[in-house]
Amino acid sequence: MVDRFWVRQESLSAPFTLPALYTSLPPLRDSLVTESSRLLDQTAAECMPYLTLTKFKTRDLNSHGLQKLRRARHIEFANDSLEELPGYMVVLDASRPWMGYWGIAALSMLRVDLVEEGYRERTVDTFRACQNESGGFGGGHGQYSHLACSYAAVLSLVAVGGEAAYETIDRRAMWRWLGRMKQPDGGFTVCEGAEEDVRGAFCAMVLCSLLNLPLELPPEEMDRVGGDGTLLSGLGEWISRCQTFEGGLSDAPNHEAHGAYAFCALGCLCILGPPHETIPRYLNVDNLLSWLSHRQAVPEGGFAGRTNKLVDGCYSHWDGGCWALVEAALASRGFGGSSSLDSLWDREGLLRYILCCAQNEWGGLRDKPSKNPDGYHTCYNLAGLSWAQNYHVWNAEKEDIDMTAPLSAPFSWSTTEKPDLPCDEEDRVAPMHPIYVIPHEKATEARNYFLNRVGF
Amino acid sequence: MPGYGEDPEWSDIVPLPQDDGGPNPLAAIAYSDEYSEAMSYLRAVMAKNEFSERVLRLTEDIIDMNPAHYTVWLYRAKALFTLHKDLRKEFDWLNPFALRHLKNYQIWHHRHTIIEALASDLDEKSPKIDNMIREEQDFLDRMFTKDAKNYHVWSYRQWLVERFNLWDCEEEREAVDDLLRKDVRNNSAWNHRYYVVFGRPNAPKNTTEGHVLMQREINYAEAAIRIAPQNQSPWNYIRGILSHFQQPLSNIKSLASEFASLEKPDEVKSSHALDLLAEIYKEERQLDCAGKAWDLLAQKYDPIRSRYWMWKKEQLGTAAA
Structure with missing residues (x-):
């Protein structure tokens, strides 16, 4: 009690006004109580002391009265997550590439020099052991190749960069393996004999575009897949089928709309072409906007993954990343030009959720205050911070890269800082590429390397 | 239970130890000796494509220690098919396992694979199919009492509807009704209802029947x-x-x-x-x-x-x- 009183006293003396918008329950609430509403109310109650700053000491707050970004502790947390993990974490044994990527990406966002810290060699060694001769990367030595593992492996290698990292990847085998994952209906299975979903499609396009892989199908897959004989055949149409009656996107046709799958779907379309062309070509944009807008939770300000579900820090990235891509797609409808609006969503709300509710005092970020931090939530909350703190625009004029090659569209994004947010310079994370979620220049460097490489 | 190394049944196998990747790999795991040994034997049998009774037991052992290991699930499915096992027996351990590991999703793909194989061996009109579907529906209802919004369970249920043509099946709409009566905000249940009513091939559009619907x-x-x-x-x-x-x-x-x-x-x-x-x-x-x-x-x-x-x-x- 004594401790609590002291904290309160101190925070009361802080000269900050709390905006009602971010500290009040929604104006319209139904009286009927069900399991969903009980959990929603419980979550709002759990977050409220953090949103109203009663949990913090004055020295924890930035000049606008929000909790500071605990940069040094998050760096320590991310470094630790890449060291040897205790035995009870064996359930992550098929997800080690993910652990690697989340840590590497988090450190990049926290502006750590990966090469200086010795991560290049460790990354190359780790993923060499996960690669299969028959193409692709698995979750570890001797595990089947999987598109999600290959995605995490390649992004990590590209993020540390350099010839040794690039040359680790057997591109010819990767291309043949991708051909085996391609399905006649346009999508990709994530692993031989496993499920077909939009993660598979997105990860495959990330690999093709960053590694500049040939888009023709390997000859041995032509008859099985059919279509126009490329890895892109029927892909946009397949993504279309993942848009649900709610306007969001699901992992596969007819399933429930979900933030993480929506990001994969939009990311995939933004690799196929410029956002303002491919997104409206394959999706109903008005329905998408309606669904995406409603994922921002009140009063928490963070995002939820599905209708009537709870806010969770990881959707700071999945939904926040959708906003980065969708806002760029609206450029052709006046957004960023004739429109008086600089944003279509509440960036301050997300910023408040991440800084005040999602940070663990001792480092690492989390789902919500009652949960422990982990590598996944650390990476994706930090990414969400980057989407909130920056504008992302697609611009055809780029000088640092050849834009005539196929799948060049993702290399035309640029990022500018959004001013007028309640955060200080020290609370800002590095700008990230809105599709690859690694620094822009790392993606461009890898693309250029593989564009200039002769043969496989 | 003795380890694989002391078990005479496994004496012909030279285990393949794990290469974590260099002297200081990223996020290596300090495995228990049991897990590490079992995985070394799995790598060895996979390298020679062995499918046998002992391999089935090995996969069960590993899944028990790490249910999120997609490779082991896929290899187990291959072994079951190669050995022409009675697939119905698979559910004896799969069902309690699913109820214990609610967040695991590999299990649902495995279930899909097994049910598909069982069904393709039966005549579409066989009463055995009806029985199997009813058992599946009952099991899913049990899963939903524990987590009514489990994404992978709902996805599996949709596959079941499509695969077995359950568009007019009363149980499907009733199951959704039940869940919505308990929680009218269960969006997964609404999505399933939409699928059952409007997701069918050639769902009626602007006909009299369509308008009644x-x-x-x-x-x-x-x-x-x-x-x-x-x-x-x-x-x-x-x-x-x-x-x-x-x-x-x-x-x-x-x-x-x-x-x-x-x-x-x-x-x-x-x-x-x-x-x-x-x-x-x-x-x-x-x-x-x-x-x-x-x-x-x-x-x-x-x-x-x-x-x-x-x-x-x-x-x-x-x-x-």
């Missing part, structure tokens, strides 16, 4: 709206239906007006009704009214989305031009 489903959602008008799920459901039948939103103007009206701006009961009303005004070319409704949302009833509501209002100008 449309009205029945609108009535269903209306009843749900009346008990909790701020619940977005049934509103989305109705808008989805109207779009499926290419009907104007003005069909439900009276419903929207019940919960939101510009004449009584202080008595709005549902932000979703107010947005719908704005869309109807836009459809009717009453752009001023549409703008006022979105203003009301931005300023009073749903300010977190004020920029989105203002965007919609701005776009009216584009529509008028």
Whole structure:
């Protein structure tokens, strides 16, 4: 009690006004109580002391009265997550590439020099052991190749960069393996004999575009897949089928709309072409906007993954990343030009959720205050911070890269800082590429390397 | 139980130790000796493509220690098929396992593979198929009592509907009804209902039959709206239906007006009704009214989305031009 009183006293003396918008329950609430509403109310109650700053000491707050970004502790947390993990974490044994990527990406966002810290060699060694001769990367030595593992492996290698990292990847085998994952209906299975979903499609396009892989199908897959004989055949149409009656996107046709799958779907379309062309070509944009807008939770300000579900820090990235891509797609409808609006969503709300509710005092970020931090939530909350703190625009004029090659569209994004947010310079994370979620220049460097490489 | 190394049954196998990747690999795991040894034997049998009874036991052992190991699940499925095992027996350990590991999703793909194989060996009209489907439905209902929004379980249930043509199966709609009676905000259940009613191949559109169906489903959602008008799920459901039948939103103007009206701006009961009303005004070319409704949302009833509501209002100008 004594401790609590002291904290309160101190925070009361802080000269900050709390905006009602971010500290009040929604104006319209139904009286009927069900399991969903009980959990929603419980979550709002759990977050409220953090949103109203009663949990913090004055020295924890930035000049606008929000909790500071605990940069040094998050760096320590991310470094630790890449060291040897205790035995009870064996359930992550098929997800080690993910652990690697989340840590590497988090450190990049926290502006750590990966090469200086010795991560290049460790990354190359780790993923060499996960690669299969028959193409692709698995979750570890001797595990089947999987598109999600290959995605995490390649992004990590590209993020540390350099010839040794690039040359680790057997591109010819990767291309043949991708051909085996391609399905006649346009999508990709994530692993031989496993499920077909939009993660598979997105990860495959990330690999093709960053590694500049040939888009023709390997000859041995032509008859099985059919279509126009490329890895892109029927892909946009397949993504279309993942848009649900709610306007969001699901992992596969007819399933429930979900933030993480929506990001994969939009990311995939933004690799196929410029956002303002491919997104409206394959999706109903008005329905998408309606669904995406409603994922921002009140009063928490963070995002939820599905209708009537709870806010969770990881959707700071999945939904926040959708906003980065969708806002760029609206450029052709006046957004960023004739429109008086600089944003279509509440960036301050997300910023408040991440800084005040999602940070663990001792480092690492989390789902919500009652949960422990982990590598996944650390990476994706930090990414969400980057989407909130920056504008992302697609611009055809780029000088640092050849834009005539196929799948060049993702290399035309640029990022500018959004001013007028309640955060200080020290609370800002590095700008990230809105599709690859690694620094822009790392993606461009890898693309250029593989564009200039002769043969496989 | 002795380790694989001491077991004479495994004496012919040279285990393949793990290469974690260099002297200081990223996120290596300090495995238990049991796990490490079992995985070394798995790598060795996989390298020689062995499918045998002992391999089945090995996969079970590893899955028990790490249920998220997709490779082991896939290899186990291959072994079951190669050995022509009685696949129905697989459920004896799979079911309790699924109930213990609610968040695991590899298990649902495995189940899909096994059911598909069982079904493809049977005549579509065989009563054994009906039995199997009923058992599946019962098991899914049990899963939903533990987690009514489990994404992978719902995805599996959709596959079951499509694979076994359960579009007219009463149990499917009843299962959804049950869950919605317990929690009218369960959006996964709404999504499943939409799939069962409108997701079928050649779902009726603008026929008499289609319109009867449309009205029945609108009535269903209306009843749900009346008990909790701020619940977005049934509103989305109705808008989805109207779009499926290419009907104007003005069909439900009276419903929207019940919960939101510009004449009584202080008595709005549902932000979703107010947005719908704005869309109807836009459809009717009453752009001023549409703008006022979105203003009301931005300023009073749903300010977190004020920029989105203002965007919609701005776009009216584009529509008028």
